[in-house]
Amino acid sequence: MILLAITAATPLLLAVLGETIVQRSGIINLGIEGMMLTAAMTAVLAAQGAHSAAIGFLGGMAGAAIAGAIFGVCAIELRADQIVTGVAVNLLALGATGFVYRELEQSAVFVRSVPRLGFDASVPLAWIVLPALLALLLWRTMFGLRLRACGENPEAVPSVRAHRWTALAIESALTGIAGAHLALMLSSGFAENMVAGRGFIALSIVIFGRWKFKGAILGTALFGIAAAAQYALQAMNRGIEFHLLLALPYVATLLILCGIAGRVRPPEALGK
């Protein structure tokens, strides 16, 4: 059951890792929900088009990159408000995927079963390889030092925009894999609004993990196991309490936010 929980929480972890990097560079990206949703759809389109799950993952990354680029142009280049931009990206993804889904609903793309990977590499990638690589990048390289400086004191870094774009590109790749994993491995295709708040939960786990990768893994694992326990409870008890159980992860995240957020220090220039 733990393994199932870990697998199910893999897209969430990828999103948390991406958002951690981005927030370290001083950007709060609320549009992560929309990036994942876009990726889920482009992953299915690409996988069906090429009859290959691997191409599907690339398609997911491309979709997330498009949504990420829209966010970046507004929030990094034009220095528009990051929260408003993030909300707009989410609405854009919800509207665009909803429109395309209905247009192509009858065609085979969303009916035929999606190709799957023989071996689900995303799980070890997300839980071991990527956190190690990202931690090395962030804490052991000159680039990582500068990236963190962009989040703490951007005036001290000559190329803030380049560093923030790089962070956003990393996040796009990660959320692209996350969306593809969600649509191709965990579900059997695309469904409207299928990300269902995972992006927002990822934002909270970033804070819970105190903007560190160990914290990100721990927070996501706790959350994944709690979610799995909730499904197990739900299967046993089909009564009305099921809806209260559905609210539980959000209450837990809320408690985490106020239990911990008072004592942690976010990157100084976050959101600026």
Place this chain on the structure above:
Amino acid sequence: MTRAIVAVVAALALVAGIGALFGHAPGDLLSILLGGSLDETILKTVPLLLTGLTIVVAFRAGVWNIGGEGQFIAGALAAFVAARFGIVAALAASVLAGAAWASIASLLRWWRNAPEVLTTILLNFIAINLLGWCVNGPLQEAGARYPQTEALSVALPARGEVHAGVVIAVAVCVAIWWLLYRTDEGLRLRATGFNPSAARFAGIDVDAQIFRAMAVSGGCAGLAGGIELLGVTHRLFERFAAGYGYSGIAVALLAQLHPLATLVSAFFFGALATGAGELQRSANISATVATLIQAVVILTMILFGRRSRA
């Protein structure tokens, strides 16, 4: 003003273009989209106006209330419970419940420094599931056939389909304008949003100011939920909020955070929502085009200059 017109034209052109790509004649698409019935448009304008004002008040005070959706539900739930005491009690309860739901976020911000952007979003999900529990459990209709409540026996007075909530919403709109631009409280609120450190230096109790702004903001969203229940749906069901809370952000930004302009902007999005429903019925085009247009409007407003806050 120019920006708003550019944003609207750009969004409509883009949607017509995308529609054309998928083989829908742009002229037909736009005429259905903008040609919805006036009565239904007015009905859709009411909640959008109030959730738009929710955002206007919060953003003017510099606080990120993304929780309109949850406050809308809280208001409707309270109105449903209080309806047995009459229509006035139900409306009052909806305002109080919306304000209380928003105040959870401002309390957590004050007490634990929890960012209200995130707590208001989380409170949306909690409210949605609370509503789901209520309509499947304690408040479910007799016979328990569908996940919905009984229809209320009280309702807002109406002429044809259009109910008295229109008058209430417009009155609230004018009142919010009065509050923001004609009172000391409004000046302090805007000063807090414009520059919190300067406001603090000028002797404004910023925390209390934000707390009051959040309560007013949430009260508007709660009232929107109460009016929607008492004037339109008459009963609660799972997908009651229908995205009005998030749409309010587009409404407020198109109005450049001005309360009176919000009236025009809400009417525009109300017409769009009506037309989008018609598109889905008659041309099988997803009604999410309304969401798409909201997004494009926000993005164009951003592209053509930075948001004015003063």
